[in-house]
Amino acid sequence: MGASGIGEGQPDGVPPPTGKEPGKPDAPPVAGPPPGRAPGARKPAPPKVKSGPLTRLREAGSTALGAGPPPGPARPEFWRSPLRGPWLTAVFGLVLLFGITVLFVTGLLSYAAYNPDLAAVNDQTPNKGWLGFYLFSWPTSPYWLYRLTQGVHVTLGIVLVPVLLAKLWSVIPKLFEWPPIRSISHALERLSLLLLVGGAGFEFVTGILNVQLHYIFPGSFYTLHFYGAWVFIGAFVVHVAFRLPRALRAVRPRLGDPAAGSEEAVGLLSPHPAAPTISRRGALAMVGLGSVSLLVVTAGQSIGGWWRRTALLAPHGQDPGSGPNGFQINKTAASVGIRPSDVGPAWRLTVRGPGRQVDLTYGQLLAMPQHESALPIACVEGWSTTDQRWGGVRLTDLAALVGLGANTPAALVESVQRGGSFRSAVLSDSQVRDSRSLLAVRVNGAILSADHGYPARVIVAGAPGVHNTKWVTRLTFGGTG
Amino acid sequence: MxxxxxxxxxxxxxxxxxxxxxxxxxxxxxxxxxxFEGDALGVAVWFVGAALLHDLVLLPLYSVTDRAAQALFTRGSGPTPPVPRVSVNYVRVPAFVSGVLLLVWWPLVLRRVEHYTAATALPADGFLGRWLLVTGALFAASAVVLVVRTRRWSRAQRRARSATK
The missing domain is CATH 1.20.5 (Single alpha-helices involved in coiled-coils or other helix-helix interfaces)
Structure with a gap:
């Protein structure tokens, strides 16, 4: 498995097809062109543009630089890998077209899952304006919906890293293409590429750091990742519109490569390729192996159960303990400053409705009718648990204490937690009314542990983990913070 | 016109x-x-940096490393130009896979996340060891493939030689 593709390349001992320096495949030609190149490969095709300020500027630049690209990466022969070419770039591009589309859609769904339009406390990006045009009330069925969409979002993002890098590698000669700007349209396209590549890198880096709790990025993750995605996606759509026909042409079956320097080669083929040490299919298999390896050491944290132990490098690939409370924890009680006195005998659950308020002790809460729901915990970081058996009081039963009947309104849930995001959340009316929505006091037959929200936590079908507020002390029906 | x-x-x-x-x-x-509403400079640096990270940092690094590996596996010396050998892939492929695993999971592998255990109640010290084990397994698998292929090749050679005798 470790040597896929080997043997498909140039066999040992066969002299390289072209070139005088096969031992130095990417050697930069320092002074003048190396001999043995196809004639005309060095100079770009004469421009079709006849006149205009840009043309004159370029001509002046060309004259100053001695007609032609300066020595170094701007010269096509600087890039010697025989692998680069329209086919390889197109294959990576088509994989990314599918993958990034799924990432964008699941990302938008994740934002919708927070019900940001419902209340200020639910919205991490309140300035979104029209970027929230698509928002809808997040459903409670199927109850595993967020577990699936966010698991796919994070796992797929990680799996695509080798493909993204390989795509960037395959088009590196274009970064240095000469002249740097050929026309106004070319200048705009290159600016768009900065948004495309910068946006892609920004999204992948912030996402990958956030799932590892490595908050070194310059601001709130939600702000950066959400707006960054919108900056990126416009450039992505433009790039697909301009390049998809070319990519589809390039992957059509054909005999051999187009000639280097030809229009079909689109500046990717080396005019002076080194002897191959691996075939294009071999390189593709190597990148695929990288993606599969990332999948294997990551996906288990989203599948849960037995599979969790296979997530060797993922942040939630181990279990924090054993027993009924031994499942994944997002933030421990200690890490968010929950004191024993906050959740001791003095703890009360305050239930508020229009003009009414009821305070319950822990014992009174336990004395209410208890129900069970089997629901997972699914985090925005992509990890999730299998269904846990929660026991507690239905949110509708608590609403009934303050005189609210079947048409229970949205509810503000507040934790004893003093600081940090998500110490409170507003649940939509459909979330509150779902018969599986509980203020849980037990899990898997045991009392909740401190880290899972003792004395009481919310559990709602299909909601992101942080909306299953822990250490709940107040429920305000009809309140939106 | x-x-x-x-x-x-x-x-x-x-x-x-x-x-x-x-x-x-x-x-x-x-x-x-x-x-850009918050830390505009920081976001700009991260955005442009993300655009250049691969092209100007990672690519030169791995290209030079790959060239060095190819030089190790090059056959022939003296006046005739040396020929690169495809056997470099027995090192290249496991190194690539190990490298992308580290590139993605370096904050945990290199223990950069101080509050990891405090937040999740999970041990932070296993990631480096597991990454090293995975890396070792990748190189070991590559070595097994190399041994199997070399044996097959030399057996075929022997058979071909005895057939011509």
């Missing part, structure tokens, strides 16, 4: 090209204003 042709000559592409790019820039500006 017709108007579209004149536009194409001056602009370099069709009017639709210009419209599409302008729509995307307007969207990018709308979202960008919000992206």
């Amino acid at each position: 017709s108007a579209p042709a004149g536009f194409r000559r001056r602009y370099g592409a069709s009017p639709l090209h210009l419209l599409l790019v302008l729509v995307s820039f307007a969207l990018a500006a709308y979202a960008g204003l919000r992206l």
